Amino acid sequence: MPSSSNHLYLPKAARIVEVIVENSQIKTFVLALADPEENQAFTYAPGQFLMLSVPHCGEAPISIASSPAEPGTIHLAIRRAGKLTEAMHQLEPGAMVGIRGPYGRPFPMPQLAGRQLLFVAGGIGLAPLRSVIKTCLLAPENRPAGITLLYGSRSPADLAFSRDLEAWQEQANFTCHLTVDQGGPEWNGPVGLVTGLFDRLTLEPAQSTALICGPSLMIRAVLGELSRMGLPPEQIITTLERHMKCGVGICRHCHLDSKLVCKDGPVFTLAELQKLSVMELN
Amino acid sequence: MTSKYLLKKDHLKPFLRKLTKEHRLVAPLKNRHGDTIFEPVTDLDQEEIDLHNQPQNSLKSFFFPQTETICDYRTDTPDGYRFSETELQRQPTIFFGVRPCDLSALLYMDVIFLRDAKDPFYQRRREESVLIGLNCNQPFTNCFCNGTKSGPHQEFGFDLQFTDLGDRFLVEVGRARGEELLNRWPQFFTSAEAKDSQAQYQALLEARGAFPRQIHVDQAIKRLRQGEIDPKIWQFLSQRCQDCGGCAYVCPTCTCFTITDQPESTTAGHRVRSWDACTFSGFTRMAGDHNPVRREEAAIRQRFLHKLLYDVAKHGRPSCVGCGRCVGICFGGTDIVRFINLVGQEL
Numbered sequence: 001m002p003s004s005s006n007h008l009y010l011p012k013a014a015r016i017v018e019v020i021v022e023n024s025q026i027k028t029f030v031l032a033l034a035d036p037e038e039n040q041a042f043t044y045a046p047g048q049f050l051m052l053s054v055p056h057c058g059e060a061p062i063s064i065a066s067s068p069a070e071p072g073t074i075h076l077a078i079r080r081a082g083k084l085t086e087a088m089h090q091l092e093p094g095a096m097v098g099i100r101g102p103y104g105r106p107f108p109m110p111q112l113a114g115r116q117l118l119f120v121a122g123g124i125g126l127a128p129l130r131s132v133i134k135t136c137l138l139a140p141e142n143r144p145a146g147i148t149l150l151y152g153s154r155s156p157a158d159l160a161f162s163r164d165l166e167a168w169q170e171q172a173n174f175t176c177h178l179t180v181d182q183g184g185p186e187w188n189g190p191v192g193l194v195t196g197l198f199d200r201l202t203l204e205p206a207q208s209t210a211l212i213c214g215p216s217l218m219i220r221a222v223l224g225e226l227s228r229m230g231l232p233p234e235q236i237i238t239t240l241e242r243h244m245k246c247g248v249g250i251c252r253h254c255h256l257d258s259k260l261v262c263k264d265g266p267v268f269t270l271a272e273l274q275k276l277s278v279m280e281l282n
Numbered sequence: 283m284t285s286k287y288l289l290k291k292d293h294l295k296p297f298l299r300k301l302t303k304e305h306r307l308v309a310p311l312k313n314r315h316g317d318t319i320f321e322p323v324t325d326l327d328q329e330e331i332d333l334h335n336q337p338q339n340s341l342k343s344f345f346f347p348q349t350e351t352i353c354d355y356r357t358d359t360p361d362g363y364r365f366s367e368t369e370l371q372r373q374p375t376i377f378f379g380v381r382p383c384d385l386s387a388l389l390y391m392d393v394i395f396l397r398d399a400k401d402p403f404y405q406r407r408r409e410e411s412v413l414i415g416l417n418c419n420q421p422f423t424n425c426f427c428n429g430t431k432s433g434p435h436q437e438f439g440f441d442l443q444f445t446d447l448g449d450r451f452l453v454e455v456g457r458a459r460g461e462e463l464l465n466r467w468p469q470f471f472t473s474a475e476a477k478d479s480q481a482q483y484q485a486l487l488e489a490r491g492a493f494p495r496q497i498h499v500d501q502a503i504k505r506l507r508q509g510e511i512d513p514k515i516w517q518f519l520s521q522r523c524q525d526c527g528g529c530a531y532v533c534p535t536c537t538c539f540t541i542t543d544q545p546e547s548t549t550a551g552h553r554v555r556s557w558d559a560c561t562f563s564g565f566t567r568m569a570g571d572h573n574p575v576r577r578e579e580a581a582i583r584q585r586f587l588h589k590l591l592y593d594v595a596k597h598g599r600p601s602c603v604g605c606g607r608c609v610g611i612c613f614g615g616t617d618i619v620r621f622i623n624l625v626g627q628e629l
Contacts, residue, residue, distance in 0.1 A: 007402045008552070009352045009541070011365050053365075055357045056551060058543045060569070068589070082569030096362035098355075188514065243568045245541045248399035251558070252538045253565060256574075256586050259594035263398075279574040 011098030022160035045106030046131035053098030069132035122214025152194035233271035286474035332548030339536030382433035424606025429499035530559035
């Protein structure tokens with residue numbers, strides 16, 4: 001026992017097939033399940049996460065940064081933040097890790113079709129939104145009316161996903177604004193918080209949906225700004241980061257009042273969060 | 283099933299001895315220090331089954347051990363880093379002398395571990411268990427199961443249920459596994475009569491009147507449902523909480539856990555789950571030291587609201603079963619009864 005060969009807590013083996021260095025703190029790990037059939041069958045929805053195992057380090061929840069519209073590999077963008085992520089950063093292509101999942105409530109993709117989408121991200125927070133953006137661009141049934149991305153990082157060198165940012169800016173109906181907290185000699189773009197980019201927006205509240213991910217301070221500022229601009233709370237969607245152990249709604253480390261972020265989230269609308277006592281809002 | 287039988291008290295030990303022949307038997311035993319603890323029975327002639335005191339532990343650890351390996355890993359297999367399942371030994375167990383609070387707690391754990399995601403370890407142990415309950419005729423000092431509606435007598439969830447009627451036990455059958463035990467050992471049982479049922483009802487009435495104090499759980503729940511309570515209550519309790527986790531450990535319904543890797547060597551180890559407590563300061567702390575719970579204000583907010591508000595909304599009843607164990611163990615004076623009373627005082 002357990003009798004089935006893949007019980008609730010048993011990770012599957014996955015191989016690192018490529019490591020993309022995004023910046024000094026973030027690497028994107030391209031993974032494939034070791035079992036080719038399982039890898040082929042593996043699917044998920046944007047906004048979901050995996051429990052990642054690294055030898056001797058236990059597990060941590062990591063958002064999936066790739067799109068299910070590009071099957072075959074899974075992208076995990078990982079910032080060095082603690083013991084497990086530091087160990088992960090030492091791994092090279094060919095190394096094995098363990099994964100469980102996908103878990104969590106994803107972004108409401110069908111509701112996004114035909115809408116004006118505003119993505120607001122800070123740092124590593126672009127990872128889960130990247131999954132949504134790629135899915136919007138790749139799957140015709142998810143086509144939004146247009147996409148605007150506001151992306152902020154600490155410095156020009158800290159901007160992650162630069163290959164994606166370049167490719168997306170080539171797309172029709174895609175507007176991208178970048179900002180950095182601290183500029184430099186090679187930076188001639190805006191300097192300041194991502195909320196400083198809001199005056200460049202022409203937001204039509206009735207047609208728009210905003211998707212936000214980043215540090216909690218950024219989320220708070222952006223939620224406030226969007227509400228002031230008249231976007232209804234049902235159309236403001238964010239995804240939260242919490243400590244998690246089981247990922248399946250039992251261990252309760254990710255409690256958020258009456259909710260569990262691993263199961264009821266990590267994706268929440270502002271309307272949902274307003275009924276809770278949430279760090280990101282207070 | 284409403285079949286009722288009688289077991290003479292003289293026949294209890296012979297009956298239990300029969301049970302130990304085919305199952306592991308867990309019962310409240312009085313140890314050499316005078317403590318009453320649910321433990322596996324090894325020698326009925328040497329050990330004293332104590333049905334007069336509340337066991338200090340609940341059944342929690344028998345279904346959800348304090349630590350257990352959930353899988354093993356090696357980093358040096360021909361395929362690299364791999365996980366393998368842990369062998370779990372079959373251990374069919376009869377639990378005897380389970381009081382209504384602990385039985386109710388087990389029914390709650392069923393919801394947590396089996397309703398959505400099915401925890402394979404809990405499921406296996408639950409499937410292998412037979413529950414013989416014991417109704418409480420005399421509540422203990424810290425008991426308030428009348429307030430949480432999980433006692434003093436239990437009406438469902440058991441395989442067999444015993445009620446002490448002086449020189450005999452009234453035995454009720456709850457489920458097929460209980461019926462099987464009676465059919466297996468019929469020589470110990472006779473049919474109960476109407477007067478036995480009346481005696482049971484009388485015992486229930488007397489038990490209801492015997493609670494040393496009335497804890498107004500319903501009133502607190504009602505107040506909590508009406509809205510956020512005075513933040514000063516959280517601050518008062520959070521500052522007094524000593525972060526020891528004792529309440530969660532003795533609580534029969536606290537099921538939070540953590541999962542950690544325990545390396546055995548540089549190439550192998552176990553993944554272990556252990557009891558955890560939402561009141562611990564590190565419970566919600568993320569990498570980089572961010573903590574969404576401000577401990578000094580809300581260390582025990584989740585603990586009490588989960589039991590008295592969130593679970594009432596989700597499952598229709600509080601997940602505190604009124605066993606009173608946390609009252610006895612809390613040296614900071616921040617147990618759930620203190621909280622219930624503080625919420626009540628806010629009027």
